[in-house]
Ligand code: SF4
Ligand code: SF4
Ligand code: SF4
């Protein structure tokens with residue numbers, strides 16, 4: 001009596017919505033069989049954990065135990081500094097353009113250093129809105145923003161506190177060394193091997209670009 | 214007329230037309246840098262090379278006039294190879310600093326690289342370093358490295374602005390654009406070179422680093438800077454205007470705009486003078502903000518003596534900065550609900566004019582305001598008569614729509630403000646002008662960028678403006694302000710003129726000039742209200758100067774007469 005819809009062959013209806021799945025059966029409507037099926041799994045896990053060899057338990061005794069994060073774990077953002085400590089960011093807005101959560105806010109300004117020209121007067125990331133996708137890191141042409149800090153944004157008491165400014169993000173650099181990272185540390189950023197002209201060294205644009213235009 | 218065949222399509226074009234123009238008009242795109250439809254031909258970039266049958270070499274299509282029987286191919290393998298080579302050559306020394314280049318996103322180098330090149334660099338040497346961020350004057354910034362030496366900017370200053378301030382210096386890969394020592398690029402039309410520069414070599418110092426081009430949203434509008442009514446695009450971001458750039462309209466501004474007009478947006482966002490909430494003048498002379506509800510009561514109280522049959526001593530001052538529809542709504546309000554005795558069209562003070570674009574009348578819609586008063590057979594007293602009326606107490610109360618008052622010298626301004634301060638004045642204004650500062654009640658009025666409407670320029674061309682911004686704060690458009698006033702007078706139920714279309718419809722009923730004009734169908738370049746508009750619009754006190762300006766403004770800008778440099782208008 002239940003009408004099973006063909007999942008793979010379904011065509012979108014006039015609103016463009018494809019219906020999948022099936023209409024609820026009497027068993028579905030009673031709920032009890034589904035609850036019993038769930039309880040079966042729970043009871044099986046209980047006894048397996050109690051007497052079995054292979055345990056199901058996944059609990060980690062945080063903070064005594066910590067998980068090892070994978071190499072490419074995306075943690076809190078940091079801005080990569082130049083040698084003089086200023087941010088490498090040239091305020092190109094590529095990260096802001098790429099960000100699907102629209103949580104990066106940049107205000108560009110004219111730098112006094114003629115070899116730099118443009119720099120971010122304001123650089124803010126709203127870590128509450130961030131979806132930790134890493135697109136900003138991918139988009140940056142200067143390798144100025146990274147998510148390799150190895151830790152999460154700290155809990156905050158108000159929404160404003162989750163807006164991290166330029167100074168905070170620059171401070172994040174190297175914090176994984178002092179505070180202990182759960183991720184294998186990588187050597188600090190250099191432009192070598194990025195295939196890009198490092199304009200931060202102030203060569204006035206005379207360097208040879210090796211990458212595509 | 215000659216017959217040519219471009220990419221297999223038979224076209225019939227005027228003899229002497231440049232090949233590139235014939236192709237572009239037929240919808241066949243030929244990439245180009247140095248050619249500009251409104252400038253002379255330089256043929257120096259070689260991006261526009263095409264294959265012409267029987268010609269031994271590829272030919273620059275921007276230079277070659279069409280000949281009868283020509284067979285042209287714009288996308289043959291030879292052409293594509295040449296284009297790629299030209300692109301590679303152009304990018305040899307290019308800094309490729311797109312991340313910090315304001316042109317990125319609207320750059321022809323980027324577009325053509327993606328369309329015609331897409332290869333990596335094979336260049337192993339050192340790039341030629343040139344100077345970056347060099348101000349050419351107060352408005353334009355030059356980056357010598359990004360320049361592709363197309364000389365569009367040089368030709369513009371020479372041929373259109375008639376002030377050859379820019380030149381090309383040095384040779385070969387050292388060639389740079391520059392100004393002569395002690396003669397910076399200071400010209401009322403300087404920012405046009407930024408628009409026509411196909412790359413990011415010339416950028417606007419005003420717009421510099423403000424916002425990336427791809428974040429901008431745009432609305433088509435008309436410049437409120439003078440009675441020329443240059444067609445422009447309002448580029449805005451986060452409810453703030455970022456820049457104003459010209460749109461092409463052969464009948465009005467070709468493709469140019471003056472710098473003064475481009476900066477008119479500053480006033481809208483000037484936090485020091487903008488008005489966004491109702492204000493009432495206290496006994497001390499200070500203004501204090503009040504709620505709209507309090508403002509409504511105040512309006513009702515101030516206008517109560519002028520409802521119905523009275524001896525009439527109320528004046529209505531309409532600013533030539535307002536839209537035709539806003540003005541119509543207030544005139545309707547006066548006709549239907551109030552006893553108004555004196556009408557006057559006010560506006561901004563006269564300024565500089567020239568024979569390229571700028572008109573001395575700095576109001577975008579004087580002709581529109583005159584058209585409305587004419588349609589209602591109302592006599593326009595003008596600013597002087599109205600002021601005398603105020604001084605002689607013939608006019609004891611005044612509604613000002615737009616806080617403008619055209620005054621040449623400061624003596625006039627003080628006499629005017631003194632006359633206003635003596636009377637009961639309700640002033641709808643966007644900014645704290647002299648007039649607003651003399652009013653008893655000041656209500657926030659939307660600027661042109663915050664509303665839809667039409668302007669009629671000095672040539673009698675009716676053009677549409679489109680809303681770009683959400684009204685700032687509590688600002689009301691002139692139409693909404695009329696509705697608000699009608700409601701304050703308790704006539705909200707029978708007040709019909711609540712939108713653009715209704716106001717236009719009322720006006721259309723009363724004048725033959727708008728016959729056949731559909732407000733929502735006015736195209737991007739506007740409609741000419743026929744030759745008789747000029748006569749129809751001018752009131753009994755026709756302004757001779759304005760007329761003189763009108764005839765001179767109809768003249769197209771002069772062009773050099775060299776045979777190869779006759780510009781073809783696109
Ligand atoms: S990680 Fe994703 S969401 Fe977070 S700031 Fe970067 S681009 Fe935006
Ligand atoms: S993409 Fe990189 S250089 Fe560009 S604004 Fe973001 S952090 Fe700065
Ligand atoms: S001129 Fe164009 S290609 Fe050159 S840096 Fe600017 S955006 Fe990039």
Ligand code: SF4
Pocket residue numbers: 359360361362363364365366367390409410411412414415
């Ligand atoms: S500055 Fe721009 S318009 Fe002028 S020659 Fe260079 S590329 Fe052309």
Ligand code: FES
Pocket residue numbers: 244245246247248255256257258259260261262273274275276
């Ligand atoms: S557009 Fe023809 S040579 Fe430049």
